[in-house]
Amino acid sequence: MAAFPRIALLAALCLPGLALGEPQPAAPGETYRALSSDAQSSLNNAIAAALGDSLQTAVDDFRVGTTGNGSLFYRTEIAALGATSDGPREWAQLHGESFCIAADNPQMVTVAARYGAIARPYPSSAEALIGLKLGECRVVVEDASLLENIAELPEWRRFNRLLPRLADANMQLWVAAKTSELQEKVDALQQQWHANGRLQALVEQAIDDVAFQAYVLADTLDCH
Template identity: 30%
Template sequence: MSLLAATVLALAGGGAVLAQDALAGKQAMIVGMHYVVPPFVGGTKVRTPEAVDTALAEALAEGMRARLVAVSTTQVAATAADPAAPRASLIALEPQQSLPATLVTIPTGYKAGAMAIMRTDTDITSWEQLKGRTVCLSEGSRYVGKMASQYGAIEMVKRAPADSLLALRIGSCDAAVHDNVMLEQLLTFPEWKKFSAQLRPSSVSPLVFAVPADDAATVAATKRLAAAWKADSYLAKLNQQRVRDIAFEVYLDQNVPDCH
């Protein structure tokens, strides 16, 4: 959260300041997302979520001086025909999906694909060899369901990346599948050298904001903020912080040795 706050403060001091008059009276920004992170419950373990969607939406809402209201894209679609239902200001999704002309696509700058990591002594050398093997993923992953349907893997869905990666370390699964952007950064840490065997993504997908075309203020503000993120290398910094947090969460929870 400190990284997000610092980024927004930096924007407020530069040329990416969002027009107050264009956004006056905008109390809440409704953002449809693939996965809505459940609210934190006191007494539970702190966990960094799978996707960057929430972090980007939070930064965008704060930069636009609005309150973020996250809803699932399924809910957005279900209420789209209801004129009385609140309309989503933005919808974060992948551009491969069919988008109506009523939406403007704005790239966030984040591109990722499914990557698997395993122990270096694994006998798995291709995605097809995941058939019948246990693959750990986490809630909110776009790859949940795909490992089973495409490769015949046995999916084990954990609460968050830290739980999935911990399961890999202690031998509960043969591979862990997450975004390649996150895993590539994780593998730069010495303590992950023993788990650096990998299956590379065959393709990557850009994450975009899809904004209603008739919401000119939000379209303009989102474009400005996305440009500012690019100029400030915001996404690289965000990923580095997320990976440090995930690695630390695994470290705190690993009370048994790595599998041998």
């Protein structure tokens, strides 16, 4: 899926008649970018960059995705966030309603099929959050850790009703290296990073980046 340029996003927010987040088809085989704050930044990128730095090799030597190949680095579930006053109180109330979601999220089909809801994909997690504020969907469906963090922020007090995590809708990121020798080093680092908190620090930074980008984008709503 082509990235949605930031200038186009700002135009969509500030010019009458332009809408953010029109439904867009995903490019075949495109990898989901977890906790994405913009077209370049995501947890996928952060993990690959940190591995490249630690192992003194190119970032392109690693493929970070949801395919289940390689070493499992990150696992969480999805949740949903809606308006405080009139947002859905349970997942079943999404029947016939639209939900904002980052493009290629592997649980998009699950939510649509299970609850009869209509997916509205966005180029990034941050833009999906703004779609909720613009009223383009009833809830935003995202990484539960992100939404639980967002719900506690004062700027989201009008949109802090959380639907619970779906325990059977896992979100996972795996890292596959180009060579078996490099994969062994990746596997070793995966264990170390889980133990010493390095991975959690990368996750928290990615969450902070999404929250900050959403905050910046939300400022432009005043000119809409």
